[in-house]
Amino acid sequence: MTRPKQERAVRTREAILMAAAEVFDEYGYSAAGVSKILQRAGVTQGAMYFHFKSKEDLGRAVLVEQASTLALPAEPAGLQQLIDLTLYLGLELQRNVLLRAGVRLAVEQGEAGLQDFTVYRWWIDRFRAELEVAGRRGDLLPQVDALEFARVLVASFTGTQLMSHLESGRESLPSEISVLWGYLLPGIATPGALARLTVDVERAKAML
Amino acid sequence: MTRPKQERAVRTREAILMAAAEVFDEYGYSAAGVSKILQRAGVTQGAMYFHFKSKEDLGRAVLVEQASTLALPAEPAGLQQLIDLTLYLGLELQRNVLLRAGVRLAVEQGEAGLQDFTVYRWWIDRFRAELEVAGRRGDLLPQVDALEFARVLVASFTGTQLMSHLESGRESLPSEISVLWGYLLPGIATPGALARLTVDVERAKAML
Incomplete structure (x- = not known):
């Protein structure tokens, strides 16, 4: 394949993926029709089947590529960056359609059969x-297990976004993530780290 | 209506509700067919429409009556009872079909349009x-707001059960709720209360 064709294929795939994200975000998986997605992407069924074999294939792509348009920090940097990252995700969930749709499918994937x-x-x-x-920096209390707490944080974040989505269309999400950290930090951070850490949505806005 | 007729109506409603719970739990909302529910309940469509006007009506009933077969403590009694209650819910989610289906609809209700x-x-x-x-007993740290933390706990529990459902069919749920409490308690309980409280699935088994 020549380079222009490859580039066009990449652009077509992206257009279909984003159209699918919009439709899944708006209607949910089971009500999302492939014809609606094709119409929105402005491509033919043949073009879609070159990239995605089925609606399930599209759903899986939106699910696993949910973070692909985020500006995530290149390197891990510790607890302050983790706090900022979760607040940034809360803000992105208000406006990033691929993340919104991917998270919706992650939550409702029983319905999608994924x-x-x-x-x-x-x-x-x-x-x-x-x-x-x-x-490694000595910011965590000795009883904290990194993997275990990472699981707790993903679970708590997931439930918080689910409830905020239902209750306020995610308007309250950044402030509810801040509240969550207020209750989680005493169980994981040393007193020294606690005194230094900031839970501040404004810091996360700088990552947008 | 005479009493036997009333009793029969109550039993019919319950049979339909439980059949709907089974089908929603097994297939999810959108794949659940009314005919499958009627067949499982052993009732006619007319009998169903006397109690529930539509599949949406049935979904809403399973959602809001999810806790109706639980043996919840009659009176609130504090932090130990709250811990025991969440562990009891983790155990019930492994076996109580009305709770399972109601929680599934609560999580996937975007799909159900509820x-x-x-x-x-x-x-x-x-x-x-x-x-x-x-x-009131002095077991909470002064900065704890009861309503705020109750929301954090419902969100964390919801996300924990969602992930455990996906990952292990909820087998790991009681132990993951225990882990969650390990990270939440230092942020809410006084040192005195912390020393007294027990996070123990065996205690919750006594509530079954």
Whole structure:
């Protein structure tokens, strides 16, 4: 394949993926029709089937590529970065349609028949890396297990976003993530780290 | 209506509700067919429409009545009871089909088009009552707000059960709720209360 064709294929795939994200975000998985997605992407069924064999294939791509348009920090840097990262995710969930749709599918994937834990595992590993840096710096209490707390954090974040989505269309999400950290930090951070750490949505806005 | 007729109507409603719970738990909302529910309940469509006008009506009933077969403590009694209660819920989620289906619909309700926050509010109020007793006893740290932490706990529990459902069919749920408490308690309980409290699945088994 020549380079222009490759580039066009990449652009087509992206257009379909983003159209699918919009439709899943708006209607949910089971009500999302492939024809609606094709119409929104402005491509033919043949073009879609070159990249995605089925609606399930599209759902899985949106699910596992949910973080692909985020500006995540390149290297783990510890507890402050972990706090900022979760607040940044709260802000992105208000406006990033691929993340919104991917998270919606992660939560409602029983309905989509996907049964895919890999995206949760991916976030657990991402959070764990920050916690391991924090541990090496002596910012974590001795009883904290990085993997265990990373799981607790992904679970708490997931439930918080689910409830905020239902209750306020995610308007309250950043402030509820701040409240969550207020209750979680005393169980994981040393008094010295606690005195230094800031839970501040404004800091996370700088990451947008 | 004479009494035997009333009793029969109550039994019919319950049979339909439980059949709907089984089908929602097994297949999810969108794949659940009314005919499958009728067949399992052994009732006619007419009998169903006397109690529930539509599949949505059935979904809403399973959602809001999810806790109706639980043996919840009659009176709030504080932090130990709150811990035991969450572990008991973890055990019930492994075997109580109405709770399982109601929680599944609460999580996947975007798919069901229900958009109902009342069941979350109900659990928040239930947990808050325990926290208020704990506060009056002096078991909570001064910065703890009972309503705020009740929301954090419902969110964390919801995310924990969602992930455990996906990862292990909820087999790991009671132990993951124990882990969650290990990280939450230092942020809410006084040192005196911490020394007294027990996070123990065996205690919760006595509530079954």
